[in-house]
Structures are given as C-alpha cells and as structure tokens.
Amino acid sequence: MKSGKAELIAIAEDVWLNASVLQQLGGLPQDGISHELALLSTNDSDDEPKTSKSATRSDAGEGNKPQHRIFNASGLAVFMKLAIEYNDIFSNGNGRLSLLLAPLFAVLPLVSAFPAQLPARATAPALPVDDPFYIPPEGFESSAPGTILRHRTPPNPIAALGFAKVNIQAAHQILYRTSDSSGNAIATVSTILIPHNADYSKLLSYQVAEDAADPNCAPSYALQLEAAHDGILGLVIPQVELLFFGAALNKGWVVTVPDHLGPKAAFLANNLSGQAVLDNIRAALASSSFTNITSDPTIALWGYSGGSLASGFAAELHPTYAPELNIVGAALGGTVPKIRPVIEAVNKGLFVGLVPSGIQGLANEYPDIQQLINDGLKPSKRADFNKTQNLCLSGDILQYLGQDIYDYTNDRNIFDQPAAVKVMDANAMGQHVPKIPLLVYKSVGDEISPVNDTDALVETYCNAGASVEYKRDELSEHASLEITGSADGLLWIMDRMNNKPVQQGCTKSTAVTGLADPKALLALGDEILTLLKAILAGPIGPGVVG
Template structure:
C-alpha cells in the first residue's frame, strides 16, 4: 500500500470519527432559517450605493452550527456591507464575523479573512446561510470548513468569512471575489462589537481551492483597491490559476458538475457571457444550466457526473468563441503581483487543478519581486491537501501575526507531505482535538 493511499485512509478515518461525533452529539433539529432570497436582512437599504466600499449597512448576532445541527460556541454576527461587483457597480453582500467565546474587545487582536470553497452558483450555498443552525447540509464542503474557521478562532483571532460570490452567486468571477473579500475586511475592522483597531489591524487571508481563488484575487487587487489594509500574509492552497485549464481538466470527470457551476457563475458576472450561453446552448443545455443555478457543489457533482459539458452547446469548441475567450482571460490570475507575503501550497498530484499553472504563476510573481514561499506536496491530492496543508497554513499565519518576517524573496520546496513536520503535526493534533470538542459543544476560546 502506497503512503498516499495510507494517508487518504487515515483522513477518511478522521472524517468518520468527526461524523460519528456529529451524530452522537446532535440536538433536536432547529427550524430552518429563511434562505437569502427570502430574508430581508440581505436586501440593502435605499441609497446604499452612495456609501463607501466596506460600509456596514446592517448587522445582527447569529447562532452558528456545524453541519446544521451542532451549535458552535463562538460569538458571531453577520454584517451586510457595501462592495463593488465585476462591472464596478455598487453591491451589497454579507460576511459572518466571529470572536472566541467570551472574548472582550481587544484592539491588538489580528483579523483573519477566511474564504470557504463555496464552489456553487446558488445563493443558499453561501456560508452565511449554510452555517445558520437548521439550514441543512446542501453544501457539505462549506459546512466542513467551519472546523478550519474554529481552528483559527481558537488562536484568539477575529475571523471574517465573506459571501464573496455576492448576491448573484458569481462563482469563479475573480474581480468580484477579490473586492468582496477586501471590503469584508474593511467592514469587520469597523464593526464595533469586534473591537479591532480599524486600519491599524493586522490582517491575514486564507483559503483553499475556490477559497484560494478568492484569496488570490484579493491579494492581487489589494495594492490598488484597498491599499490601506495592513495585510501581513496570504495563505492559499489548491490555487485555480487558469479557469480554462480547470474547466478542461474536470470536464467529463466525476466532478464535471463543478465546471457547469463555474460557467453558470461567470454568466452572472458577465452579461455578454449570459447572452452567449442563451444563443448557443441547446434546449437540453439551457435546462441543465438553469438547474445547476439551483444546486450547491455536492448536488451539482452528483447530478452531472462524467458529463461532457461542451455537448450542451450547439457550436463547436465553445470556449474558443471571442466572448468566452475574453471572459476566461479576464479571470486568469497573475495580472498584478501581490505586495503582501504569500504562502502557496499545492499538490503535484492535484487531479483538478494543474500544478504547472501554479508553478508558472509562482515564477511570474517571483520574477516581479514577490515575497513568496511555495510548497509542492507529493503524497496528497486536491481534497487531501485541504486537511494536510491546513496546519502549515495556520503556523505560517501565526508567525506573520507574531511579527516574524517571512523568508526574503522566494523559496520553493517539494515535500513528501505538508503534514510531516513536528510543528505541523502538533498543530494538526491540537486542531483535531479542538474540532471534536467544538462539535461536542465546548466553547471555542
């Protein structure tokens, strides 16, 4: 048995233990909250367009739950805030902000913006809804990532988790995501209940896969869009650099529904793409893409496995049309070099996102003077590295918040596993224990 197979089996056993604890500790089901489209909280007030990006438009305390059932003992609020969409129009979206249980305002507390891999083109799949008690488990990926957010809160950090796809669920739209992340940080910094130090707050970003897309775009847009933010570091893993390459990679695979969600999401950000789809999808294709806009990531994958999504088009080579080419080019990373230190981690065996794209982006950033650490992981694949790379990301962010300088320039290492260091193993063990305690209702502090 290979070491990578043993690692996958170990991670499967860990997940089984967590799910067993979930079932054992689950209280009676709570009533489902209204979905975003039926919840007045998500509707911006008249005149919000004239406010500055990052302005908090309204707020409310919320009770969060893991897997919709298990109350998480953290302090949490939701903020409706003003941001800017792909077409540079005013927009309002929501972020969920968290503090450790019982924590008092502390102006020295750092702020982490954690971006989940929502990976869906439907509004009810966003973390602000999925983490509400009783919301259901339509997006199990987002549900599971609350455990990584718990691990961040356990460090004593304030955490903001934005619905970076915006109210139209513009999945894969990079500019939309990056601006919503940065404005979510602005909103959190100025929310009095968090007690942060405004613009002087130390900020970090973290995300994996779809969450890395949002984090990566935020890091690129940061110097021009929100230069006042004091970003100490950005950790991004499983980074989808080139959307076209990812679409081609997953098309016809077990997860081809992800590609459909990505195209559907982009059509919400680019009216010209929506028109192109309307003109070139077959009747079956129109029906399928309309359906995928109602599904979260797991349902889309289950509904459209091994589908050649290009067969839904009446024209040949649909990605080679000028409209499609322009939209895909606009959403390819690498247009701006980040000024904040970066940690990039990626599996060389990633079956969804070609590592060659990440290698190329790293080389490009480094040639332009970026401060970057790149870890190429051998024993993982795309899903496994979500877990095995998390401890290294937490440790790296802890060091940045502690004022430790990152390595100068760029350094690249190909490692057997991101988990196989004493520091990472210790953090992983602590995070696993704390996740189990959080699922069992222990305060996160």
C-alpha cells in the same frame, strides 16, 4: 462498472447502514435513508428546471423546514467516502485520497459517542433569496466601499457541520457595500465570529470554497444551524471548512467569513470576489462598536481552491483597491490560476460539475456569457444544465458526475469563443503583483488545476519582486491537500500573526507530504480536535475549559 449515480447510491447505502451517527444524532425517521436514496435515484427524471428559488425551497412545510433534509454528518461521510471510492476511477489510481482523508474520516464515528451534547432540531433559517436582511437600503450606492449597511446576530446559531451549535462568544452578520466587476455598487454579507478570550487585535479573513452559482449557497447561510440545501450532501463543503477556521478561533483570532461571490453568486468572477474580501475587512474594522475589533488589527487572508481565488485576488488588488489595510500575508492553497485549463482537466471526471456552475457563475455577472449559454446549449440539454442554478458544490458534483460537458453544447469550441476568452482572461490570476507575503501550497497531482499553472503564477510573482513561499506536495491530490495542507497554512499564518519576519524573495520546495513535518502533524491534530470540540459544544477559544 456501475453508473456513476448507481455507484454513489451504493456508497451512500454502505456509509449510512454502518454509521451509528445517524441513529444517535440525526433525529431521522426510520425510512429517512431510503427516502433520500429514492430521491437521488429518481432525480434524473426531473427534466424541468427550477425556475423560482423561493417557490422551490422556501415553501418547505411547517416552520420553513426543508422537505428533503438529511443529517449533514452523514452527508460528510458520504462525500468523503465518495472521494475515496472514486479515486481509482477518476484519477491516476495511486490511492492518495484514501490515505490522506483518513484523519478527518476518523472523526465521524467519534461523534456518535456523545449524543447528549446535541441540541434539538431548530427551524431552518430563511434562504438568502427570501431574507430581507440581504437587500441593501435605498441609496446605498452613494456610500463608500466597506460601509456597514446593517448588522444582526445570525438568525440561527453558528453550527459545526450544520447540526451542532458552536460554543463561541458571539457571531455577527454584516451587510456591507462593495463593488462588482464593473465597479458598480453591490451589497454582500460577512459573518464575523468571536471566540472566547478573543484577541481583538488579530483578524483572519477566511474565504470558503463556495464554488456555486446559487445565492443560497452563501457561507452566511451555510454556517448556521439547520441550514440545508439540495438533498443528501447539502452545504457540507463550506461547513467542513470549520475544521480550518475553527482552529484559528481556538487560538483567539477573530474570524470573518465573507460571501465573496456577491449577491448573485458570481462564481469565478474573481475581481468581484477580491474586492468583496477587502471590503469585508473594511466593514470588520468599522464594526468595533459591536464586535470590539481593534482599529488597526493584524490581518491575514486564507483560502483553499475557490477560496484561494478570492484570497489571491484580494492580495493582488490590495495595493490599489484597499492599500490602507494592514494585511500581513495570505495563505493560498489549491490555487486555480487559469479557468480554461480547468474545463479540460475536470471533464468526464469527479469534478466536472465545476464547469456548469462556473460558467453559470460568470453568466450571473457577465451578460455576454449568459448570451453564450443561451446560444450554445443544445435545447435538449438546457434544462439539465440549468439545474446548476439551484445547486451548491456537492450537488453539482453529484448532478454532473462523470459527464462530458461538451454533450451539452452545440460547439465543442464554445469556451474558445472571443466572449468566453475575454471574460476568463479577465478573471485569471497574475495580472497584479501582491505586495504582501504569500504562502502557496499545491498538490503536484492536482486533478482540477494543473500544477504547471501554479508554477508559472509563482514565477510571475517572483520575477516581479513578490515574497512567496511555495510548497508542492507529491502525495496529495486537490481534495486531500485541503485537509493535509491546512496544517502548513495554519502554521504560516500563526507566524504572520505573531510578527515573525518573513524571508524576503521566493522559496520553492517539493515534499512527499507536508505532514512529514512533526509541527504540521501537530497542527492538523489541533484542527481535528477543535472540530471535535465544536461538535461536542466545548467552548472555542484559548485558555477555556468546557
């Protein structure tokens, strides 16, 4: 068997050499592919950590254009191909991913048929760490949570997969005041998206799976045209989630996407994330003078994986932190109730990169965790571990692919030390009971967070009187359920937006696949068609024809 990185390079070559997408869409020079592959194959020789985000990525040449930029549609192809190929290596070999990723993978060849729709390349937007918009004004700490500190039209248009301008009515970025894990004032950014023919009385807060310890991975940056980061795959993970909230836009709902990890990218500091979500909604309600959102809209939450953590904590904190908000429900997919079991579940596998990014994310928020890292890492491995500070989710996956995280530490019990246990327990789900209805959908074969943890979480909620519809899916795994389970999420939120009564109490069902329901198949088709519509610059919104 080839090494993980060699295998990835072979996969990338296979995808790129067979994808007319690159020739027709990317504007990539003839040697661009081989150049990027060479960078990837030699990446391990770079033993020096990047100490300055500004120096390493904003000094990218003329027009602030990244030096190592690859067309993100190809990045999406590589990532999906990677997931398919590595299914047999890093999971139980039942072929789930290759079967269920097929619908979205099929979108990519269609893109190449419409090159005329794509815009010329734009200048890359300034990274968040270099953009003064992200710096709060002096004295902002005295303002109330949810206060708008400043707002603007995004520097670059919102884009599908980073390259195709999305045809919506308007987009706004808001810097707003929120709170960190200790209750201190911080500021973060949300992106409000307004479709054509918008229904301003319906607001969806969609939390993407940012899952990174680098502030430059923020959704407010990732969703812009020509946003680029860490080589081949870049920001493909948050960008592909347009598949889901794009369908919401096409129904006329206003969508707000918060940078829920805060200004320091505090991945897994979930109390902070929950508060950031709720304050992002408060800011959206205060934005009516420039967004036209009504004063009392119907509000729903949605997120998958890391996005479900932010959404779930928002649901748990809602009764005490922001009880005035009219939130009618939350759809939580790929839930991750506890942090500690994830470390063992992903170690040596495809998603082991979540461990350094997650631990560093906690260190960005908790000094005790930073001290734990400082004391617990082998000196010879410190530089490699610290690379996560300059990587987004897909970059973390590539950097640490298949490795044993304990090869980095002096003590294999490092994550069981009191400081680690205290922080991980403080950021576990189930400490409060949501008062709003929940949809929870979860893969029985989830290889990141064991399904029994979600079973226990739902039982905790139900025993305390919550209303939960719990759907377990047998055919999927974590990555594939984000796509196939999104149909259930969209349909459930549609019912909440349309004021359909919720059955009180709890229901639990296990199906081979949620796509056995014809309504779910239609909903998934709607999502894919909306993505294609976005790529082809068709107007997004109900009742509009491009």
